[in-house]
Amino acid sequence: MLTPQTEVEGRYRVISSQVWLDTQPASSLPVPQAIPQELLPYQYLSPLRLHIPVVYGLCSTAAGTVVLLENVPLEGAGRLLPSLDQALATAKPLRQVYWFWQMLQLWEPLDRLGVAASLLVPDNLRVEGGLLRLRELYAGLGGDWPLGAGLDLPEPRYQGTLDRPDLADLGHLWLTWMPHVHPEIRTSLINLAQQMQDTGASIATLAPDLNDLLLGLTADPPLRIQALGLTDTGPNHRHNEDACYPLPRDLQNRNIPPDSQLIPHVALVCDGIGGHEGGEVASQLAVRSLKLQVQALLSEILQQEQSLSPDLVMEQLAASVRVVNNLISVQNDVQGRENRQRMATTLVMAVHLQQPLPQGEGNSHELYVVHVGDSRAYWITPHYCQRLTVDDDVACREVRMGRGFYRQVLQRPDAGSLTQALGARHGEDLYLQVRRFILDEDGVLLLCSDGLSDNGWVERSWNGSIDAILSGAQSLERSAHDWLDLANQRNGHDNVSVVLLRCQVSPSYGGSLEQVAVQQLEEEPVITSIMSVPVAGDLEPATSMALVRPLTPSAKRAGGGWRIAALTLLGLGLVGLVGLIIVRQLDYFQNPPPDTAPPDTTESPVPSPLVD
Template identity: 30%
Template sequence: MLVCPECQSKNPTQNKYCQKCGTSLTVRDCEECGGPVGWEEQICPHCGASMVKPLLALIIPKTPAVESENVELAQGEETEIPEVAALDPNQRYHIYSDSALSPSPHYGEGYSVQVWDSQPLAESYLSSQLSATATLDPNAVLTDSSESQEEGLQQAGVPAMAIPYQLLKDRFCPIIPRLYDAWETPEKTVVLLEDRQNYAGLTQCWEDPDIPLLQVLSWLDELAQLWQNLASLGYCQSLLEASNLRVDEDRVLCLQQLYPDDPEHQPELSALGQLWQRFFSQTGRTLYGPLADLLGGLMEGKITVVDDVRSRLREFARQQEAPDEEENNPEPDPSDEVEEQEMSAGAHEEKMNYPMEGEDVPTIVLPMQLLSLTASGLTHVGGRDHNEDTFGIETLIHSTENPLGKTLQAKGIYIVCDGMGGHAAGEVASAMAVESLQYYFREHWTDPTVLPDEETIRQAILTANEKIYTVNLENSRSGSGRMGTTLVMVLVQDRNVAIAHVGDSRVYQITRKQGIEQLTRDHEVGQREILRGVDPEDAYARPDAFQLTQALGPRENDFVKPDVLFLEVHEDTVFLLCSDGVSDGDLLEKHYEDYLTPLISSRANLEEGLYDLVRFANIENGHDNITGVVVRVKLRPNLDGTPIM
């Protein structure tokens, strides 16, 4: 089977085009030169650009690996491979010609090497196994119990070495790498992972003088938190190999792979303290005071509980943030510490890691500030003969820099409107709304350091409504003949956000920690009935369930009641504003991990990502106009007043 790269539907291997969306299954466009390139090609024949992403192959021989591969490996050495070789029976995965075999610790004679996929559209061996098992017994793999799920994976024929990645992929994303494929032959077991060898090593970041001590403390806290979770799963050894600890471009702690613990010699918490001590020694960072006492207590076995480690780390972090306060209160009451954590959002201090199941201990917090504010918009006619959607984007950035550092102030206005009223009417209403709102805020949002208040935002929306309503009256439009538009609007001022909407266009917030969250409630009959206490199934059984209860333009201001929401950004975030052509059919809830979560990364191109989403929505929801605006808010630690060690 061939999996379509656009709509993810499965096609017979002989198909040249996707039977659902028509996407070519034989060629793709080169991202560098735009020329056609076969899906099986590694290099673009037109410009020489690489067309593949490296994968990390973990290879565990069942017979002596070195002999079966005709390659001699000495411990600690890397040996060049003389020629490109395939790893699987179907000759799908190939070793890079310039790659090298590296011994893989904790797997006996196992080793790792970079490979590439010559059949990227073909269903993976792993996916085929899981699909076959799920077809026979839907509960064999997808269960609530980890033990049952592991048993189901074993029954599906998934190699034992791959099972931990499959079990932990949701709970520990993005800390552990994505499992790409896995299979077994009589000679070896092969597991293919997302390759993170290009990520910066933790020690490399540790020794960077521009990284504040508070960030280092946050990494220590994350490692302790991971230890607590991985201990019960038998993978603490993954945290004790310095080369296995990586940091992505957003300073998120990541693992290159998982290492199983020796069941006869389970690692103790003191080993983690020894690793931390080595990091400080190798990087030259000063180790003193309570932090030195903590590491000493860990290495000597005096501190054996993770919660104690994290509690001391948080106390030391608090001292770094408020040294004067510490002098006046050297032994703070524990209840004060809890209260301080609960108030951290109001004090502009944010969490720097991801929650784990069963996690009760507060996380070290860091003061944060805006790093970047970027946005992109796109609209498509979809299945209609004309486009009544409109969007607007305005972003103002003010950057200041001096020897003490760089600060960024930004404000942005982002709007999506879905017009209604027929040809040459809906598009007029939506365009009028965008233009009116942009003009209003240019006149009334004069202080770039403060968001407009709720009354100002409501007045802006009512002003837009009045203009459209007046045109309807002047043109003697009445009833359903009146033009109108929905509205969703996001105002951003640094880390502060205001959201306003009228109608059924939506705003979603996407973060790594919380996933996707719909921030607006549709103004339609079905939702109105639910708010009145009607059962959702009964509410949407009405023939008029999806009829709008509010819009801009058809009625005078007394009938327009915008919803306004204020929030503060606590971590790197993507906001999506969209018309219902994108959100229909729960498309975003089902597919946000593929199309929206990747856009949180600084490496992701917003325009390309939004283009992919709109194309996919056109395939799935092609009955309507399709419009989206993505806004990415990136944060970084606020270094003002933070000691650099």
């Protein structure tokens, strides 16, 4: 076991057991000739990086090849976040059910790649607020090691699946946790866990009952939201191709449709592509059209006698966005725009949905985030900042196709080039990311264009005013201006837009949204003729993230296996900022586990369908 302050390969410094510091984060990492097969599930599952780590790189040591992971469930000091079974006993019923819901939603994508066992190792399940996070990936059950352990062995320990688990195994694990579950929900969860044991049980048959239980718990306490957006041209541009909603002028119309039905339940940020006569038109057209589409959808949902399932809501939101996409696409076709000449826009949209519960039990609340391009959504509390979206750019595409590790492909000159945008192609060819979240704590939802998010400035700066915003000591308007100022001073290369949603579930909440001063904004332009302007193609690639969470300990299970060690990389070296990376346990090479049966190779992971 390496001791703290030990230097590894002239680059990494050991901070604690299994936590290393990359002292040269700006330097390129060694590139393997081919990604080992057993690490491909990390690649294919990268669109789920909110829950799952990603591979940082490989490090060759005298003891063997070490796998380094980032985006792992660690706290800032390099400690593991609490395990799910540890946190259950003190969590409220809503959070408990939300954790179970996330496990159920993760089962199918992990099972397709033969790594559903990752959800069956209790010590592998970590929680950050309401979010479920995995420490690493496992291919099977029994005495096997996590993916990546023993890469130097002649026979890979993972070639597809080992003892492939099923939903009955998940149900059995849930039953072991029932003594720690709140009595209010215990009977319902026991029934669900027992249904998992039945032949023919599936996610489709289990999800409706669990969703009904989840929605019923969201009504108390109710979620209250205040929203405000600002946009700025930036120091180096004459025209603003960004558009967002709601602006201060929209708040003045909060009693007039459609704003009366949308504020504060809908927030939008669009970053146009194609110049003043292209991107500016596309982003503003998208905002105006989406307001009408979502207004119609919300009105329709309110008329339903029963709550719509999350899948149906996500389908409807995606359909609304595709309608808007096609409006922009038709404008491109009319103007004869082809390829990089087509005007387009990114999109990040948040929709707070309330659905009536049966027997007059109030309204449920859910948050849906729709995303295309590289505008982003962040959920920020006093304790953490979670990025909810994954960019649609070349770097992320290469990772999910298994063609390179993220830090490796960031070195490509086109790493930041967009692969998805509204209007760039027809709706049937558009891939949309739509996710549902349940909010059970006070926090701020931040939507922004890349004029702010580039170079990791949100991750570096999120905790500066969050307490003041939540207490009401600082208005949303003041905070939004602060984010704009930060973007203009630190990035300054682009237009910037920010929308903040202050979300409250706690009984007491400091202050109310201050009256926003009226701003004289230019009237939105009417589309007449559109000049052919080159699309800004290669976007500036992101540098090392300001706060890189990481970890990849190998676990010792009860009765056999290996204990967690932590190997953490503190501070990625971005202007002294702190990041974390975890690596594979080195003890493996000195004390390898007993041989296991050869894995089943009849199935091999198939690349994610999220291809461009």
